[in-house]
Amino acid sequence: MTIFLIGFMGSGKTSIGKLLAGKMGKQFIDLDEEIEKESQRSIAALFEELGEDKFREIENSVLNKIIQTNECIIATGGGTPCFLNNNEIINKTGTSIYLKTSAENILSRLRSTISSRPLLKNIATGQLEEEIKKMIGLRKQYYEKANIVIDTDELNEQGTVELILKKLQ
Numbered sequence: 442m443t444i445f446l447i448g449f450m451g452s453g454k455t456s457i458g459k460l461l462a463g464k465m466g467k468q469f470i471d472l473d474e475e476i477e478k479e480s481q482r483s484i485a486a487l488f489e490e491l492g493e494d495k496f497r498e499i500e501n502s503v504l505n506k507i508i509q510t511n512e513c514i515i516a517t518g519g520g521t522p523c524f525l526n527n528n529e530i531i532n533k534t535g536t537s538i539y540l541k542t543s544a545e546n547i548l549s550r551l552r553s554t555i556s557s558r559p560l561l562k563n564i565a566t567g568q569l570e571e572e573i574k575k576m577i578g579l580r581k582q583y584y585e586k587a588n589i590v591i592d593t594d595e596l597n598e599q600g601t602v603e604l605i606l607k608k609l610q
Contacts, residue, residue: 443513443535444609447587449577450519450558451550452540453598458516460602468513472521476503484518488559497524508534520560523583532586538605539587543594544573 444461446454455471462469473484476499480487487496500518504527507515515535522528522537531537548570555569556562564572589608593601 443508443511443515445531445535445537446514446516446540447522447531447537447584448519448540448542449547449573449580449584450560451547452519452542453550453593453601454516454519454540456598457540457593457601457605458514460598461605462514464602464606465514468510469516470507470510470513471516472500472504472507473516473518475507476500476518479503483557485557485559485562493559501525501527501530504530520580522586523580528583528586532588536589536609537587538589538591538608539584540601541584541590541592541594544570544577546594547573547577 444467446458446461448454458471459469461467476487477483480499482490484496487499491499497520500521501524504517504521508530517527517531522531551558551561560576561569561572589605591601591604591608596604
């Protein structure tokens with residue numbers, strides 16, 4: 442079974458994905474890393490040079506390639522399920538798990554990396570939490586189509602992985 446971790450940036454998809462893959466003995470794939478390898482540019486550079494629409498086309502293309510890898514854990518980008526037919530691809534190809542995280546926790550996790558986040562880097566510091574809440578609100582309808590929803594706010598990484606494993610049984 443292929444497992445897709447979805448959720449807003451900073452929800453822990455990559456760190457949880459690596460731990461989960463280790464526990465399950467599966468390969469871990471980070472979609473953003475695959476996009477960067479294929480394009481030989483950072484996500485931030487792709488957004489800046491090509492714009493979000495072209496980035497989403499590239500993301501969709503790379504997603505369609507990596508789903509050929511069986512029995513793996515895939516960490517998607519925060520917006521991946523919200524564009525093109527990605528949510529359908531994800532839910533047809535494997536089990537999707539939404540790592541639901543509050544805007545407050547997202548902001549505390551992302552504070553040191555805001556400048557490298559294309560969708561947040563131009564937001565005034567005092568407006569960040571409100572903007573994150575707004576973006577989560579817009580994406581919620583896609584995230585909540587996941588097969589499993591895990592509220593991560595009260596869990597550490599290990600607790601999140603254990604809850605995922607329990608829900609997968």
